[in-house]
Amino acid sequence: MLIVKNLEKSFGKTKVLKNINLEINEKERIVIIGPSGCGKSTLLRCINQIEKPTKGKVLFEGIPLDDKKTDINKIRIKMGMVFQQFNLFPHLKVIDNIILAPVKLKLMSKEDAIKKGKKLLNQIGLAEKINNYPKELSGGQQQRVAIIRALMLDPDLLLFDEPTSALDPEMKQEVLELMKDLGKSGLTMIVVTHEMQFAKEFATRVIFIDEGKIIEEGTPDDLFNHPKSLRLKEFLDNIK
Amino acid sequence: MNLLDNLYKTLIYDNRYLFFLEGIKNTIIIAFFAGIIGVIIGIIVALIKNYHEKTNKLKTLNFLASCYVNIIRGTPTILQLMIIYYVIFASVEINIVVVGILAFGINSGAYVSEIIRAGINSIDKGQIEAGSSLGLNYPKIMRYIIMPQAIKNILPALGNEFITLVKETSVGAYIGIIELTKASDIVASRTYEYFFPLIIAAIIYLIITLSLSKLIKIMERKLNNVNS
Numbered sequence: 489m490l491i492v493k494n495l496e497k498s499f500g501k502t503k504v505l506k507n508i509n510l511e512i513n514e515k516e517r518i519v520i521i522g523p524s525g526c527g528k529s530t531l532l533r534c535i536n537q538i539e540k541p542t543k544g545k546v547l548f549e550g551i552p553l554d555d556k557k558t559d560i561n562k563i564r565i566k567m568g569m570v571f572q573q574f575n576l577f578p579h580l581k582v583i584d585n586i587i588l589a590p591v592k593l594k595l596m597s598k599e600d601a602i603k604k605g606k607k608l609l610n611q612i613g614l615a616e617k618i619n620n621y622p623k624e625l626s627g628g629q630q631q632r633v634a635i636i637r638a639l640m641l642d643p644d645l646l647l648f649d650e651p652t653s654a655l656d657p658e659m660k661q662e663v664l665e666l667m668k669d670l671g672k673s674g675l676t677m678i679v680v681t682h683e684m685q686f687a688k689e690f691a692t693r694v695i696f697i698d699e700g701k702i703i704e705e706g707t708p709d710d711l712f713n714h715p716k717s718l719r720l721k722e723f724l725d726n727i728k
Numbered sequence: 729m730n731l732l733d734n735l736y737k738t739l740i741y742d743n744r745y746l747f748f749l750e751g752i753k754n755t756i757i758i759a760f761f762a763g764i765i766g767v768i769i770g771i772i773v774a775l776i777k778n779y780h781e782k783t784n785k786l787k788t789l790n791f792l793a794s795c796y797v798n799i800i801r802g803t804p805t806i807l808q809l810m811i812i813y814y815v816i817f818a819s820v821e822i823n824i825v826v827v828g829i830l831a832f833g834i835n836s837g838a839y840v841s842e843i844i845r846a847g848i849n850s851i852d853k854g855q856i857e858a859g860s861s862l863g864l865n866y867p868k869i870m871r872y873i874i875m876p877q878a879i880k881n882i883l884p885a886l887g888n889e890f891i892t893l894v895k896e897t898s899v900g901a902y903i904g905i906i907e908l909t910k911a912s913d914i915v916a917s918r919t920y921e922y923f924f925p926l927i928i929a930a931i932i933y934l935i936i937t938l939s940l941s942k943l944i945k946i947m948e949r950k951l952n953n954v955n956s
Contacts, residue, residue: 536861538857538860538861561860561863561864561865562863563863564860564861564862564863565862565863568861568862569857569858569861571854571857571858571861573852573854575852575854575855575857575858576858577855577858577873577877578877579876579877588862588864588872588873589862589863589864592864592868592872593863593864593868634858637862638861638862641862641863
């Protein structure tokens with residue numbers, strides 16, 4: 489579904505990503521871990537081209553994303569993203585936040601979008617917040633609305649950039665639970681996170697990145713219980 | 729009785745109030761239409777520059793836009809007005825008020841574009857990223873996400889620009905437009921008395937600019953209520 493080939497990204501002279509190769513299949517739940525500043529968020533942002541890779545290729549469902557003929561906006565409909573800071577639109581009510589893209593992209597009528605939005609909000613217990621503005625919601629609620637906003641477009645792949653890093657501990661749980669539910673429903677997901685317990689329970693594959701390179705990848709059991717590289721061992725020791 | 733005498737001399741005698749009416753009319757017409765032209769140019773220039781900053785495309789247009797802003801901001805308004813009237817429209821039969829509207833509109837556009845650009849840049853870049861991640865293109869992101877938020881930051885500065893514009897129309901006298909300042913000058917040259925004509929002009933300017941700031945305040949409050 490997603491192929492990353494020899495991906496490199498530099499900011500000025502600093503190489504943030506070096507020769508990243510990755511292949512992700514349908515229904516995989518990938519968790520990317522690594523120390524702060526290792527490039528894991530940049531990798532995610534390069535995958536959906538919010539950040540332009542310096543070198544290398546990203547192919548999504550067989551389509552090269554850097555190709556001039558590729559309409560990246562069409563691709564992004566099928567590849568959603570959830571941000572650390574939620575990035576809800578503060579001037580719009582919850583319902584208008586989530587129906588904006590499907591309606592303005594003419595993928596759905598307004599009525600259908602509202603119907604679908606209400607149904608999804610109902611599933612996560614936020615039906616009564618439909619006419620509230622984002623700032624009237626708690627952080628955890630905002631992030632769950634942001635996830636619903638991405639789900640409104642029926643993405644094939646959903647990227648999560650440290651979705652719980654800006655949240656209090658008790659709010660983290662409600663967001664992580666929702667992500668687990670999505671995983672169970674068969675959605676393909678790539679999650680950058682510092683939540684190791686979540687990674688263990690949730691991931692089908694864990695990728696450890698350090699200094700812009702993939703150091704190790706495998707099942708949660710492989711990485712957390714039998715780390716091979718010294719750097720991963722150090723990393724795991726440090727966060728214990 | 730001196731005051732009444734002077735007012736009579738300044739306004740009533742020889743129908744001198746007609747000069748003031750003509751001046752008010754021209755000042756308001758020029759400021760109003762120049763303001764509209766300025767906003768249109770300002771939005772276009774701001775979007776060209778912002779789009780270039782975000783995507784590195786539109787290089788030529790961005791270069792032209794930068795030249796325009798730099799030239800307008802770096803040269804005196806009087807000079808721009810005279811160049812447009814005496815050089816560009818030298819051999820064309822054209823209403824002098826229209827020249828004023830064009831000149832002040834082109835002048836104002838440069839300042840408005842910077843105001844709008846600052847307003848757009850004041851919005852967290854996460855908003856653009858969120859819009860992009862939902863498959864929205866640049867125009868849609870600007871229209872539905874950025875502008876509705878930026879307008880709150882743009883409006884106060886835009887109000888100041890309109891007030892400046894009203895006052896700047898007085899420069900139009902240089903090419904012979906009978907706007908408010910020129911009108912009071914004409915009256916003064918007939919009464920041989922400067923105090924009353926100039927004070928009357930000042931009071932009229934104040935009424936116009938104060939009403940304008942009031943209007944902007946009301947709009948700001950309305951916007952704040954909508955996007956609370």
